[in-house]
Amino acid sequence: MTDARVNPMKLDVVLLTKNSLKPCLSECVESIYSNIPVNRLLVVDGGSTDGTLELLRRYPNVKVIKDQLGTRATARQKGIDSVETEWHIHVDSDVVLCDDWFGKAWKNVTDDVGAVWGVAIPNEKHYYNATYAMSKLYRISVKDLMVRQMRSERAMMHDTLIRSSTVRDIKIPPNLHMWEDDYIGRHIISKGYRFLKVTEPYCLHNVTSVDRTRGYVTTGYLLKIYHYARFSQVMRWVLTSIPKSAWIFIVTQDFQASKTNFLSNVLIFKGWVAG
Numbered sequence: 001m002t003d004a005r006v007n008p009m010k011l012d013v014v015l016l017t018k019n020s021l022k023p024c025l026s027e028c029v030e031s032i033y034s035n036i037p038v039n040r041l042l043v044v045d046g047g048s049t050d051g052t053l054e055l056l057r058r059y060p061n062v063k064v065i066k067d068q069l070g071t072r073a074t075a076r077q078k079g080i081d082s083v084e085t086e087w088h089i090h091v092d093s094d095v096v097l098c099d100d101w102f103g104k105a106w107k108n109v110t111d112d113v114g115a116v117w118g119v120a121i122p123n124e125k126h127y128y129n130a131t132y133a134m135s136k137l138y139r140i141s142v143k144d145l146m147v148r149q150m151r152s153e154r155a156m157m158h159d160t161l162i163r164s165s166t167v168r169d170i171k172i173p174p175n176l177h178m179w180e181d182d183y184i185g186r187h188i189i190s191k192g193y194r195f196l197k198v199t200e201p202y203c204l205h206n207v208t209s210v211d212r213t214r215g216y217v218t219t220g221y222l223l224k225i226y227h228y229a230r231f232s233q234v235m236r237w238v239l240t241s242i243p244k245s246a247w248i249f250i251v252t253q254d255f256q257a258s259k260t261n262f263l264s265n266v267l268i269f270k271g272w273v274a275g
Helices: 025-035 052-056 074-081 101-106 125-138 144-148 178-190 211-223 231-254 255-274
Strands: 011-019 038-045 062-066 087-092 094-097 113-122 157-165 194-205
Touching: 011 025, 011 052, 025 038, 025 052, 025 094, 025 101, 038 052, 038 074, 052 062, 074 178, 074 211, 101 113, 101 144, 101 157, 101 194, 113 144, 113 178, 125 144, 125 211, 125 231, 125 255, 144 157, 144 194, 157 178, 178 194, 211 255, 231 255
Parallel strands: 011 038, 011 087, 038 062, 113 194
Antiparallel strands: 087 157, 094 194, 113 157
């Protein structure tokens, strides 16, 4: 078992950006440098024009990697290919890390652990209200609900510590402009390592309702073509979303949260049918 008291001295951090000043890039980067022993901040940028790179270049040890014509998959690949440290961390530009993020993550590391994902707590009002209401329904905490979410088999990269040797040979399909994170997680597991989802550490996820809605159709499409969900499962999500959406409104009086919950499942179904 790895001694949790012996930390790697420095870690590379992979950050994907494209016009990422909003909602919280400054707070995100401050939390990285405050809570991670940074070797280099590897910024893979898709062609920002809003001042993103100007902000990031104020920080020490920043390497900018251009990926103007790429996808999230090619950006992840370029970030991973540039990593030099034994362990590295992926942090999304719309999250803010908790205090002592790395120290808490490292406590989960043993010899058979390939990655540690810290739970992403929604920080947008409607998204949080929906999550809070469902946590009341299942009688568990918001953190536990996010770890045990419906499609919890999916690996994610909001704030993820990775054993670099597990992804040295990875070749992410460039057309995976979504779910490239899951591809990385499955690759790590195929190497015989565990991909842990934990409630400590955590990050605050500042995704907006608009951002979430945009990806639901694509999610449904990917669920079908990669055989992650059967028709019966997707249909059940749509049907059960009706009483769940009603429950969300009863608990929170937030119509937008209730509406978004129902619409998300309808759009996932639409994407699955079109796949």
